[in-house]
Each structure stands twice: as structure tokens, then as C-alpha cells.
Amino acid sequence: MDRRAFGCDGEPGPVARAQEIPPFLAMDVMSDAAALERAGRDVVHLEVGEPDWPVDEHVVEAATKALRDGRARYTVTEGLLPLREAIAARYHARYGVEVDPDRILVTMGASPAFFLAWGALLDEGDEVLIPDPHYACYPGQIAFLGGRPVRFPLDAARGYAFDFDALRARLGPRTRAILLNSPSNPTGTIASRAELDRLGGLGPWIVSDEIYHGVEYGAEPADTMLRHGDRVFVIDGCSKRWRMTGYRLGWIVLPPAFVRCARKIHQNYFLCAAEPAQLAALAALRGPQDSVTRMVEAYDRRRRVLVDGLRRLGFRIDYEPSGAFYVLAGAEHLGTDSVEIVRRILHETGVAVTPGADFGPSAARCLRFSYAAALERIEEGLRRLEPLGRR
Ligand SMILES: Cc1ncc(COP(=O)(O)O)c(C=O)c1O
Structure with a gap:
């Protein structure tokens, strides 16, 4: 048996x-x-x-129009080019970074983007350092794909700032990646540019969850990890700032060496994000903010x-x-x-x-x-x- x-x-x-x-x-x-x-x-x-x-009216209208026009078919696995170009344009306008649209893969919400990142990064037993407290799903996502989540503590009394000694103490031969989530769920902290620089210099891949970018109340808005290192995956999407939770639309910016592999995983498991949601996301990106x-x-x-x-x-x-x-x-x-x-x-x-x-x-x-x-x-x-x- x-x-x-x-x-x-x-x-x-x-x-x-x-x-x-x-x-x-x-x-x-x-x-x-x-x-x-x-x-x-x-x-x-x-x-x-x-x-x-x-959700903004022009976004709802774009989704409805897509359905009426019969634009609810398979798209290329990486997502519609105009959408990927609009995402790249946002990185340029907001953060001043150039991102090749071919490095962007459009996913059904941010969550499947983690499947691609961990799926492409982790061998059995590879470790990912994650902050504690952390978004609920990170440990399960990592372990399910064969990795080992290793927590490093953040202290509320220190404003949940990174403790680089605690972080370095956990780096080892099996450390494959470090997870960053800024602004953070659940703590609400925003990592400083200095912290991002130090993280980028540590060596392992950085997987940066930027889904709450734009939802900030302080003087210094969150910066993208793309400006602070080359060994970086960035995950973002439309769920929070554009309130499109049920549209299920997100994306991942991949290091060039991972693009083909991530596309193959996406082809096998997800095929493509829903076309009406992609067109709605395009309207959200291009429309008034x-x-x-x-x-x-x-x-x-x-x-x-x-x-x-x-x-x-x-x-x-x-x-x-x-x-x-x-x-x-x-x-x-x-x-x-x-x-x-x-x-x-x-x-x-x-x-x-x-x-x-x-x-x-x-x-x-x-x-x-x-x-x-x-x-x-x-x-x-x-x-x-x-x-x-x-x-
Ligand atoms: C930190 C964080 N990352 C990712 C997600 C998942 O986002 P999505 O709904 O786009 O899959 C959430 C949802 O609450 C979240 O809080």
C-alpha cells in the first residue's frame, strides 16, 4: 500500500x-x-x-467592463504587459527605481507570490529568518515548502526596531533568506532606510513584503527594499491600499535569475491571475490616488x-x-x-x-x-x- x-x-x-x-x-x-x-x-x-x-468607482468599472467585453480569459502567465509596465512605472514614480517589467509576475493576491518565492528559493531544510512578531502565514508557508522558519525577536520597547545582533546570531550555513515586512502586520512599524541598508548587506536573499506601502502615518514613508540590495524579492499587491481584497491581485518582482523558474511554477499551479482583476488593477494603478x-x-x-x-x-x-x-x-x-x-x-x-x-x-x-x-x-x-x- x-x-x-x-x-x-x-x-x-x-x-x-x-x-x-x-x-x-x-x-x-x-x-x-x-x-x-x-x-x-x-x-x-x-x-x-x-x-x-x-473600491474606487473607476476600478469597479474596469472590472465590470472586462466581464462585459469578454475579457475573462487566460492571459500570459506573467500577467498582461500593460499591467506590468504600470507596476514598473509605479516603482519609478514612487521610489525612483527602474524595474524591467519582465521581472514582474502578476499573481492572485500577494499570497501566491510567497509560494513562488519560497518554491524557487528553498531546498529541504533551508532556513528563513523571520521577525517575531510576524504576519501569521509566513512560518506555515515556509515549512510547507520544505524550509525552516527561524524567528528573531523584535522588542516593542525598542519600537520593534531590528536587533542586528539577534539577527546575526541566527545566521548560519543553512540561512537562505530573511523576511522583511514593512509596514508590518501586526506591529505597525516601518523599517528605516538605515535598517534596509544593513539588511541588504547581510548576505542572504531578502524577501520583502510591501503590501502595506502607502498606509503610513509617520514622517518617513516606507522605502522599497529594491533600493537597498540586489538579492531581493519584492511582493506587493492591490489588497490593502486599493482595498481590492476579493479581486485577488498581487505581484512579485523577481531577481532576473529566478524569473523563468517562477514563471514555470506559476504556469503549473496558477496559470494566470484573473483577467478582469488584472484590468481592474491597471485602472487602480493609472487612476487618481x-x-x-x-x-x-x-x-x-x-x-x-x-x-x-x-x-x-x-x-x-x-x-x-x-x-x-x-x-x-x-x-x-x-x-x-x-x-x-x-x-x-x-x-x-x-x-x-x-x-x-x-x-x-x-x-x-x-x-x-x-x-x-x-x-x-x-x-x-x-x-x-x-x-x-x-x-
Ligand atoms: C503582511 C501581509 N502579507 C500578505 C497578505 C496577503 O495579501 P493578499 O490578500 O494580497 O494575498 C496579508 C493579508 O492580510 C498581510 O497582512
Whole structure:
């Protein structure tokens, strides 16, 4: 009998590698919240990174027109050339870097771009250094493709700045890549240009997740890693700044030596990104950007309301986010198990938040709150949480 038809417990089922991939807890909470809503409860959604700001009309129009015009067919695997040219033009306009459109591969959201990067980079047992706290999915993505995630700590008291001694201490013969996510989910930090320079000089490949670029509240906006090294993969997309989460449209900028290989992986697993979504992304890139500015101004107000409100309720916030749209808050006053706390909060108050356990050991006693929700919903959520701390 074929051993591979059996799970790690010897029973027929998924193989160990598949069973061991960790869940994305924010999505699990979203499912639990949806079940409550089906039963008639009102839920305040502060769990997922889902912008409430509407998608621009010219973007919706481009997608609709594509469907009407029959432009919902296969495209070349790397994505439509005008779209890749518009992405390259954005790198030039925003950061002053030249990117050959042939180095760009258009994907179905940023998430599959990680599949391409890790798939092309990692041999069995290769290590990827990832910051802790980190976006929930990095460790599972890496391990699923045979790599080994190795965490390096970031300290809230130091503004989650890179600790290069801690980082260097973890570099070894199997270190293949370092993951950078700035602005960061869940911490909201923006890496400085000096930090990017030092990262670029360390030696391993840098995989830079730039999905929150443009969602910044501080003086210095995030810079692209492309300006700070040659051994760089950059991943970005339309989900956050243009709020196109359900369009599933992202991209990866590849080092030239990886282009052919990544295209082959993409051909085999994904074929191409949806054509209407590609045309909508083109409209988002070429169209006016004023709604992004207004959205970020609104997020900034929400950020301050949420941070102040959570502090009043007894949550510990050592670092105020300066990018993305999350607050990572210590919830020691509510217990020690963030998954359990989140379950209790959801059922008792109808507020959905994400357990810190999603973001690595250092966030295990925290909760993550998203302020991509409307201000009234954030205020309602804070009101509902009030009785919790008093017990
Ligand atoms: C840091 C980070 N990277 C990647 C993604 C995934 O983006 P996409 O929806 O484009 O796949 C998310 C989504 O929340 C994220 O927070």
C-alpha cells in the first residue's frame, strides 16, 4: 500500500506536512463570527485586515467592463504587459527605481507570490529568518515548502526596531533568506532606510513584503527594499491600499535569475491571475490616488481612537503603530491564552479580534485589533469590551 496515502497518525488522510501547516487563526475567528451572524448576532469585526473603505468607482468599472467585453480569459502567465509596465512605472514614480517589467509576475493576491518565492528559493531544510512578531502565514508557508522558519525577536520597547545582533546570531550555513515586512502586520512599524541598508548587506536573499506601502502615518514613508540590495524579492499587491481584497491581485518582482523558474511554477499551479482583476488593477494603478490619501487620513483618526480606548480598558500598548492598520495590544489582564480570550470575547460581547498566538511566541499574550473597520464600529467594539476588564 502507498504510505503517502496515510496521514501522520497512520490513518488514511493528509500527509504529515499538510496536517502540520498551522491554521491562520484570524480566518478561523472570521468563520466563527460568521456562524454567530448566521444565528442572528451582530458582530463587530476587528479581526481581519479587511479595509471597509470602498473600491474606487473607476476600478469597479474596469472590472465590470472586462466581464462585459469578454475579457475573462487566460492571459500570459506573467500577467498582461500593460499591467506590468504600470507596476514598473509605479516603482519609478514612487521610489525612483527602474524595474524591467519582465521581472514582474502578476499573481492572485500577494499570497501566491510567497509560494513562488519560497518554491524557487528553498531546498529541504533551508532556513528563513523571520521577525517575531510576524504576519501569521509566513512560518506555515515556509515549512510547507520544505524550509525552516527561524524567528528573531523584535522588542516593542525598542519600537520593534531590528536587533542586528539577534539577527546575526541566527545566521548560519543553512540561512537562505530573511523576511522583511514593512509596514508590518501586526506591529505597525516601518523599517528605516538605515535598517534596509544593513539588511541588504547581510548576505542572504531578502524577501520583502510591501503590501502595506502607502498606509503610513509617520514622517518617513516606507522605502522599497529594491533600493537597498540586489538579492531581493519584492511582493506587493492591490489588497490593502486599493482595498481590492476579493479581486485577488498581487505581484512579485523577481531577481532576473529566478524569473523563468517562477514563471514555470506559476504556469503549473496558477496559470494566470484573473483577467478582469488584472484590468481592474491597471485602472487602480493609472487612476487618481486621492482616495488612498483620504482613506489613510481616516485610518489615522481610527488608530488614535482605538489606541486610546484600548489603553483606557487596560490593554498594554508599548508601541503605537505608524503604518498598516493594526494594534498589537497586551491582554495579560484578561488571561494567558490569547485563543481562549478571543473565543470568550467573541461569544460574550460579539467583538471579533485576532489572538496574538497567530503572530509568533512573543505575541502569545496579546490580541491584535484591526482599525480598518468604520469608526462607529470601533467605538461600538470598545463599548462592548468595557465590562471585560472589570471582572
Ligand atoms: C503582511 C501581509 N502579507 C500578505 C497578505 C496577503 O495579501 P493578499 O490578500 O494580497 O494575498 C496579508 C493579508 O492580510 C498581510 O497582512
